[in-house]
Amino acid sequence: MREVLRRELLPAPVLWGMAVDGMRGWNGMMVRGLAGPLGGREQAKVALARLVAPVFRRRYGLLREGRPWLPSAEQEPRAVGLLMGALYRMRRGSPGAWVLEGVGGAPGSLPEEARALRWRSRMSWKERWTELATHLGEQLIALTRGLPGEGVSNGNALLGKICFDEGARYARQAKERFRLPDTPESAVEVLRMSEYVFQVNPHHWHRTDGRSGYLEGTACPWYTAPGWSMMHCGVFGQFQSGISSVFGLRYQLTQTIPKHGGNTCRIDLKPIALRASRDGRAL
Numbered sequence: 001m002r003e004v005l006r007r008e009l010l011p012a013p014v015l016w017g018m019a020v021d022g023m024r025g026w027n028g029m030m031v032r033g034l035a036g037p038l039g040g041r042e043q044a045k046v047a048l049a050r051l052v053a054p055v056f057r058r059r060y061g062l063l064r065e066g067r068p069w070l071p072s073a074e075q076e077p078r079a080v081g082l083l084m085g086a087l088y089r090m091r092r093g094s095p096g097a098w099v100l101e102g103v104g105g106a107p108g109s110l111p112e113e114a115r116a117l118r119w120r121s122r123m124s125w126k127e128r129w130t131e132l133a134t135h136l137g138e139q140l141i142a143l144t145r146g147l148p149g150e151g152v153s154n155g156n157a158l159l160g161k162i163c164f165d166e167g168a169r170y171a172r173q174a175k176e177r178f179r180l181p182d183t184p185e186s187a188v189e190v191l192r193m194s195e196y197v198f199q200v201n202p203h204h205w206h207r208t209d210g211r212s213g214y215l216e217g218t219a220c221p222w223y224t225a226p227g228w229s230m231m232h233c234g235v236f237g238q239f240q241s242g243i244s245s246v247f248g249l250r251y252q253l254t255q256t257i258p259k260h261g262g263n264t265c266r267i268d269l270k271p272i273a274l275r276a277s278r279d280g281r282a283l
Contacts, residue, residue: 002178005192005193005196006189006192008192008196010196011125012124012125012126012128012129013125015125015129015196015197016125016126016128016129016132018197019128019129019132019133019197019198020087020088020089020132022132022136022197022198023088023132023135023136024088024095024096026136026139027048027096027099028096029162029166030044030048030143030162031044031045031048032162033158033159033161033162033165034047034048034147034152034158034162037150037151037152037155037158038150038151038152045098045099045101046098046101047150048099048143049098049099049100049101049102050102050146051102051142051143051146051147051150052099052102052139052142052143053102053103054142055135055138055139055141055142056080056081056084056100056102056103057073057080057103058138059084059131059134059135059138060073060079060080060083060084061073063083063131067122067123069119069122070083070119077104078104078112080103080104081100081103081104081105081106081107082106082107082112082115082116082119083116083119083120084100084103084106085097085100085105085106085107085113085116086107086113086116086117086119086120087120087123087128087131087132088100088106088132090106090107091106091107091108091113092105092106092107092108093108094106130199130221133197133198133199133221134221134222134225136198136222137220137221137222137223137225137228137232137236138222138225140159140232140235140236141222141225141226141227141228141232143155143159144156144159144231144232144235145227147159156231156235159235160234160235160238161238163235163236163237163238163239163242164238164239164241164242164245165242166239166242167194167238167239167240167241167242167243168242168243168245168246169242170190170194170239170242170243171187171190171242171243171244171245171246171247172246174190174193175190175246175247180247182247182248183208183210183247184208184209184210184211184212184213184247184249184269185208185213186247187213187243187244187246187247187249187269188206188208188213188215188269190243190246190247191215191240191243191244191267192204192215194239194240194243195217198220198221199220199221200217200220201215201216201217201218201220201265202217202218203217203218204216204217204218205217208269211270211271212249212268212269212270212271213268213269214254214266214267214268214269215266215267215269216255216264216265216266216267217264217265218263218264219257219263219264219265220265223257223258228258229258230256230258230259233253233256233258233259233265234253237251237253237267240253240267244269245272248271248272249269249270249271249272250269250270250271250272251267251268251269252267252268252269252270253265253266253267254266254267254268
């Protein structure tokens with residue numbers, strides 16, 4: 001499995017399934033991380049579903065542009081929730097299905113589910129994977145815009161911390177599972193595992209020298225979405241920073257398309273310097 005991931009040879013059905021799991025994990029992570037500021041887990045679910053509802057409506061509209069067999073959301077008010085439920089493999093009452101309550105909810109009956117599955121069946125495995133991968137960045141835009149209106153004034157900082165903590169957790173699991181040494185090459189390998197599923201830096205290259213390294217690649221699928229900026233690159237970069245820290249490395253986002261132009265983004269990895277006390281001992 002490690003070699004298949006490293007060579008990025010997973011088939012599209014598997015990648016779609018991993019994107020589903022990744023988005024469910026992201027939504028659960030947001031509930032846990034924002035429950036305090038939003039007044040509890042259930043209140044957080046309600047607020048988050050409301051904030052990301054425009055993302056699902058926008059994505060449905062874009063999907064419909066190339067698929068005239070999809071009904072318009074105006075003609076069929078349940079259409080958005082039904083298709084998104086099928087893409088997320090959710091029905092009403094499924095774990096995580098709360099995220100669709102802002103668009104009427106996931107399929108709630110056998111006729112609704114059958115209709116949603118018919119629509120989904122007309123999308124290829126790759127189309128399903130690509131669509132779900134795009135949701136990650138667009139949901140981040142919605143949260144950074146909407147959290148201040150929910151009374152969360154430090155939302156961007158909170159989102160960054162949540163991403164860092166989750167990145168570190170993800171790296172610890174991968175490090176233990178694959179018995180990875182503390183090297184820049186290991187850090188790049190784990191960084192690519194997470195990027196691969198969400199099509200971050202789809203065409204990429206890297207170099208390491210035993211102490212440091214870099215990873216550079218082409219654009220994420222959401223960087224052209226309305227509202228995306230360098231700030232969002234920084235928030236998501238905290239996930240990569242969390243991964244890097246587990247391998248004793250400091251992450252630095254040195255080039256992004258929103259800020260620097262061009263068509264690639266780059267991160268540099270350098271050893272975490274130990275601070276020294278006044279008597280010269282490492283802290």
